[in-house]
Structure formats: structure tokens, C-alpha cells
Amino acid sequence: MKKILALILALVMILALAACGNTAPAPAPAAAPTEQQSEETAPADTAEEPAKPVKIGYITSDPSSGFWKEVLESFQNACSEEGVELVYQIASDSAGMRSAYDSLLAQEVDIIVDGYSIEEIANAYAEEAVDTGMPFMAVAFNCPVEGAYSYGTSNDGMGVSFGEFAAESVKKEWDGKIDLIVTANAYTAVPAMASRTDKAVETLLETPGFEYLKDVEWVKIDTGLDTSTIGANTANTILSHPDAEHIVYIVCTDAFCPTIVNALADSGASDKVLMLSSDCTSTYIDYAKAAAASDEWSPWYGSLDLQTATYGNKLLAKALAILNGENPEAYTEHSGVMVTKYNINDFYG
Numbered sequence: 409m410k411k412i413l414a415l416i417l418a419l420v421m422i423l424a425l426a427a428c429g430n431t432a433p434a435p436a437p438a439a440a441p442t443e444q445q446s447e448e449t450a451p452a453d454t455a456e457e458p459a460k461p462v463k464i465g466y467i468t469s470d471p472s473s474g475f476w477k478e479v480l481e482s483f484q485n486a487c488s489e490e491g492v493e494l495v496y497q498i499a500s501d502s503a504g505m506r507s508a509y510d511s512l513l514a515q516e517v518d519i520i521v522d523g524y525s526i527e528e529i530a531n532a533y534a535e536e537a538v539d540t541g542m543p544f545m546a547v548a549f550n551c552p553v554e555g556a557y558s559y560g561t562s563n564d565g566m567g568v569s570f571g572e573f574a575a576e577s578v579k580k581e582w583d584g585k586i587d588l589i590v591t592a593n594a595y596t597a598v599p600a601m602a603s604r605t606d607k608a609v610e611t612l613l614e615t616p617g618f619e620y621l622k623d624v625e626w627v628k629i630d631t632g633l634d635t636s637t638i639g640a641n642t643a644n645t646i647l648s649h650p651d652a653e654h655i656v657y658i659v660c661t662d663a664f665c666p667t668i669v670n671a672l673a674d675s676g677a678s679d680k681v682l683m684l685s686s687d688c689t690s691t692y693i694d695y696a697k698a699a700a701a702s703d704e705w706s707p708w709y710g711s712l713d714l715q716t717a718t719y720g721n722k723l724l725a726k727a728l729a730i731l732n733g734e735n736p737e738a739y740t741e742h743s744g745v746m747v748t749k750y751n752i753n754d755f756y757g
Contacts, residue, residue: 465517466496467508469525482720499524519543527600543730550739558739567607573746575615588652589626593660597633605658638664639671646675657683681707688713688747699749714744
């Protein structure tokens with residue numbers, strides 16, 4: 409019996425030892441990681457995607473000279489300084505506008521800035537852009553399309569500037585006397601530009617002291633888009649009003665004025681005309697500098713300088729505000745300054 413009990417105890421001890429051998433030892437507490445281990449094994453911070461560079465698409469009318477050349481250069485300089493990509497297309501007619509617009513869409517621009525000058529066509533593209541969610545800003549006119557933006561000097565705004573300055577100058581030079589009003593504009597070719605000159609006359613009529621102008625004749629000359637007829641039309645107008653000694657002549661742009669100046673000289677009426685125009689081209693600057701050096705009356709009295717060198721920064725600032733969702737004012741008027749022989753050296757000395 410004792411032998412049997414001993415064998416049973418021996419078996420129990422063997423089984424216990426086997427069970428102990430199969431049990432995993434408790435894990436030792438993990439040692440704190442060293443600084444080097446922490447740096448090597450710590451999960452990397454999730455890097456943010458870099459911001460996509462802004463790309464502005466610009467449509468321009470012929471930029472080879474004059475206003476549109478200066479605006480394009482100013483816009484390019486502003487974008488370059490701020491690290492903004494600017495791509496542009498040139499449009500000269502309705503077919504060119506379609507091609508330019510589609511090209512900018514294909515280049516995946518963030519906003520289209522339209523410097524194409526024919527409002528009737530540009531407005532249709534403003535509507536298309538708004539419908540498709542493409543931010544759109546027109547240049548040089550007040551775009552009436554809801555949801556689109558505009559920046560520039562409107563034709564109405566230019567007309568007001570002409571009218572106010574004409575009133576001021578006539579009071580200074582002619583004691584407020586006007587015998588005839590003449591305006592020259594591309595009335596048929598570019599109807600949207602009509603208010604550039606006609607608003608000037610309206611502004612004059614509304615100026616205190618000039619109410620009598622409602623009884624003064626106003627002659628409108630349709631220039632078309634070239635200078636071939638403006639000289640003859642001017643001469644005919646002057647010669648058909650021999651009693652007019654104080655003539656206010658407002659012209660839509662500088663381009664027509666040298667021919668008008670020659671026609672006035674040939675008609676013997678240079679000292680009877682006070683002429684205002686716009687764009688302050690190099691031709692006018694040279695004329696005004698020569699006039700400043702002379703005591704003689706100069707019929708080309710002033711040209712509205714839109715100071716295009718400042719357009720770029722202001723266009724860019726508004727475009728970025730639109731893209732940032734800041735909801736800037738729909739239309740921003742750009743004010744120019746009237747340059748004459750009296751202040752020419754302050755601006756172009």
C-alpha cells in the first residue's frame with residue numbers, strides 16, 4: 409500500500425512540474441524609451457498639403473500699345489511680385505473672345521479677369537462664368553451681371569470727370585461762357601463708349617451757373633474707328649458756326665486729337681476751342697510740354713490720365729479678395745487725373 413501511495417505522489421509531482429514548465433513568465437515592465445528611441449519611433453506629424461498657387465486668367469484687347477498694353481504690364485508686374493501666376497489671351501472680336509475664354513478654362517485658372525473692351529460681348533461671358541461658378545471680373549466698365557465683379561474707370565465716370573473739369577476750366581479761362589458744344593465719339597461702332605462724352609455734357613448742364621447751356625447747340629461727330637474723317641467734320645462744324653467764340657470740344661480718346669488740332673489751325677479757330685480727351689498718351693504729353701513752354705493758347709487743353717501703372721496692384725488685390733471669399737464691392741471705380749500744361753511737369757517732369 410505504501411508503495412502505491414508513493415507512486416501516486418510521484419506522478420502528481422511530475423504533472424505539477426510539467427504544468428509549471430508550460431506557463432509563460434510574466435512580462436517584465438517595459439523600460440522607458442531613450443530620447444534617441446523616441447525620435448526614431450515616434451509617429452511622424454501629418455504634413456499639410458501645400459497651398460495650390462493662384463492662377464489668374466486675363467483676357468485683353470490689343471496690348472501692343474496704349475491703355476491695354478500698360479494695364480497688362482502693370483498686372484504682370486503685380487502678379488510677379490506676389491508670386492501669383494498670370495496667363496493671358498488676346499481677343500480682337502467675338503470669335504477671339506470665345507477662343508480666349510475656353511483656353512483659360514482649359515488652363516484651369518482660378519478666376520477670369522476680362523479686359524476685352526466690348527461690353528455687349530463681355531457681359532455674355534460674365535453670365536456664363538457666373539452660371540458655371542467661375543469667378544469673373546471685368547475691367548474698364550461696370551459689368552451689370554449679378555455675381556460678377558468689375559474694376560476700372562467707367563465711361564460714365566470719365567464723362568463726369570470731363571464735365572466737372574470743363575466747368576472748372578471754362579470759369580477760369582472764359583468767365584463761364586460757352587457758345588457751342590462739340591463731342592466726338594465712336595457712337596455707332598462702340599455704343600457703350602457714348603457716355604464718355606455725352607455724360608460730360610449732362611454734367612455741365614447740371615453744374616450751377618451753366619443752366620443756360622440747355623439753349624446752346626450741341627454737335628455730335630461720329631468718328632467711327634479711324635481718324636480719316638474727323639478733321640473734315642471738325643472743320644465743317646467750326647466753319648458752320650462762325651459766331652461761336654467759346655467752343656468746348658470733348659473727344660473720346662487722344663487718338664483723334666492731333667488731326668483735330670490741325671483742322672482747328674487750318675480753320676483759324678485754335679484760340680476758340682477748349683478740348684478735352686482721355687488716355688494721356690505720349691503724343692499728348694509731348695504736346696502739353698510744348699504748350700507749357702509757350703504763352704500761346706493751346707486748344708488741346710487736357711487729357712484724362714487713368715494712371716494705368718497703378719491698375720495692376722489694385723486688380724490683383726480685388727481678384728485675391730474674391731478668391732478668398734471676402735465678397736468685395738461689385739464695382740470699384742478707378743479715378744484718373746486731368747493732365748494739362750499747367751501740371752504736366754508734376755506728373756511727367
